Amino acid sequence: MPFIQNTDADRAAMLAAVGVKTLEDLFEGIPAELRHKGPLPIDAGLSEDELWSELQELASWNSTTTAGCFLGAGMYRHWWPRVVDALQGRQEFVTAYTPYQPEASQGTLTAFFEFQTMVAALTGMEVANASMYDGSSAAAEAVVMAANLTRGRDKVVVSRGVHPHTRRTITTYLEWTGLEVVEAPLGADGRTELGGLLDDKTCALVVQSPNTLGVIEDGAAQAAAAKQAGAISVACVYPIALGLLESPGAQGFDVAVGDGQSLGVPTAFGGPSFGLFATRLANVRRMPGRIVGQTVDGQGRRGFALTFQTREQHIRRAKATSNICTNNALIALRGAIYMAAAGPAGLREVAEHCLAKTQYAARELEALPGFSLRYGAGASFNEFVLDCPVPAAQVNRAVDAAGMIGGFEIGRWYPELGPNALLLAFTELTTRREIDALVRTLAPLAAAATVA
């Protein structure tokens, strides 16, 4: 049997040691009437080579993003140095458990101490945890933390610009908690309008920049408005953009969360990625997730261990700050290696390339008759809403026929934008040739629409 090393002789000796005759005898604790009779309806096993062929076939049913892809909407195709794969893939990292025995886990623990430091630096915060599941659940946990920090307040204001999966995750987490979620609308410029929504009942404000329409928000004003209302401000970030854009910490936010996918993680059909969670030091005892701290051993040598564990479920049980146990450690390690590989200059270069490609595409597409940028070229970092003269689905079919993957039909998430709105994303991996091909593909659509 695959992966089972013991032979029949081993098993016989072990059964004798245990004092039973057959393997079935080991299950005496399960009443006979509850035992399953016959084999499970699962196909017979395959050898490694047979499985490999099957995998190749299954993979061939998927079209990859490598030939040009303008999909973003929360997951982006970025380059990572191949050293990231080699280091993260080391078996010593891959096959270890959560570092509950610190002396046997200094590798993982040191890497997480450094990860926390880099996340804090990137977000401009004082403390970060060792990762959450992803950006959406991190945002929901930030709201839970905010509610605990501001007991008695029961209103959560979430911008409509926040990713719809994140908004839905927040409402799902909060469904039975008695907290009310209120949506802050987006104005004609694509930015959040807080109006009079923040008040003394508000525990949290959640915003995202760039938001789901690709628009850069005025974070400083939002954080200030939350502060004035006494609410906890939560910024959802796109880590790559922070190579160029102002950090939530500097803007005055209390919490920064985000999805780490852009930091060297493949899109892989949606996961696994990892979530970032960073905040002010004062909030550390209310934070969810694992935190690594520096300390010393009996000889005064520096070492790292999980700390503030009394917040966590294995100690505090029903009173824990979160139920999270397994997080997304290995993918966060990828993120750490990526950030260390990039450094401040590399991250800025990536961010500038994203912006340059976006600005180039904006100019070229806007020049096509019938196409326009919904919020203007200056509002975006690496993604924008393009209003097309024909339905976005039709545009995407044309891009597909040209051998590339089009944008996202954003009207599916924001019906108010109409069926012709297309959300297009650009990264350092988007080539000028791909953008030019996109423009050439779209041009005849404009002409056709004019004729009609």
Added chain:
Amino acid sequence: MNKDLLLYEKSQPGRRTLRLGRLDVPAADLSALPAGALRRTPPDLPELGELELVRHYVRLSKKNVSIADSFYPLGSCTMKYNPVLNEAATAIPGFNAIHPLQDSGRVQGALAVMKRVADALAAVTGLPGVTLHPAAGAQGELTALLVAHRHFVETGQKQRKMVLIPDSAHGTNPASASIAGLQAVEVASGPDGLVDLDDLAAKLGEDTAVFMITNPSTLGLFETKIAKISEMVHAAGGLVYMDGANLNAILGVARPADFGVDMMHINLHKTFSTPHGGGGPGAGPICVTQELERYLPSPRVVEEEGGLRLDYDTPYSIGMLRGWAGNFGVLLRAYCYIRRLGAEGLLRVAQNAVLNANYLRVKLRGAFHVPYDRMCMHEFVCNTKNQREQGIHAVDVAKRLIDLGHHPMTIYFPLVVSEAMMIEPTETEAKETLDAFVADMLLIAEEAKHEPEKLHAAPVTTPVGRLDEGRAVKDPVLCYTCSH
């Protein structure tokens, strides 16, 4: 040469590993951005060339104990071998370079993998409704509790808010109940280590939402009266949730649906061999009865004429607990595992896991006290009662094991056994590895009698000795640059 420096201590201004090629479009016009949008100070990230980066992480990796180098009998965690092929599968571009918003017709392979994993989990559990959405076991628990509560609200039983949980349960069970906005109530264990039916009966009532039971339990025991328990819970109008962290023991042997379970989670990162990665990522699919299926999170994989599709339009669904459909990379690894083993292989997994655990139990029970010394499932719990007079605690045994070349067992869990040492060898370990572990445990039992200081001083072979965890809380240093 100090080989223990942190990234930040190795950092040199001007160095970096990531460098892009020449920009093929005009440079970015930063002045076009909204006023105040630009970052004033660059993030303080370390600056390293590629070789130093490689050395740093290679050295760190050597400071870990992992399944790849050592026996790792961490109870409740199912530290079985993680097949290397499964890692290679995730690097295939057709799985790795695909976007979750691609047209479903262009990702039929990914959807087929998800569908087949879900079908296999339904077969193993006997529960037909499967979601692959939850990111880990704890999120699966939360998902199921939200499903249960939605079911009660829809059926006019909003008052059901109590979640009954045995005292031997994992901490995530009560924590999930609280996060869901429900209330955790503890149910006592009886002298046999199983659920105390009298206490359960006394706590069941019109406010009962769910009884969460871990079966096999965290003591490694099968709840013999599980059918009766389910009957009691159902009679009171509640639902039975099974924490499936220990499913490894009963694969192909018994199906939870057959003992009255309505919902359960499965930790693919335990039973289905996906690696733990130093704490994740995992995947915590849940399986539910047909009646509850419509409440499962969005999106669902649906089969229609023309193929498979991700359906986000799910009117009865509780919603989402994370972005996208699930941890696809983890699901793919589990798929590979299921395909390698097939039905027969999965049954062999359970049989060999239980055999290995019982073998260790009978070999160790002379030296260490086994509070519930009867046939166990995939794991068993012993403790240091016999070593109490020498002042030896579970932690001392654990640390000494590190020096002897093993990763320790789980200690101080479950809470119902004092000085608990929970041992789960898994099916992938060979007899001689188990024998070597036994020999070292017996050695430790001898040392406890004659050289207890050796145990107290352990570990001495590791990069650091026992750490001052109190200091890490009193004087928190959680970030390198923040403390300099």
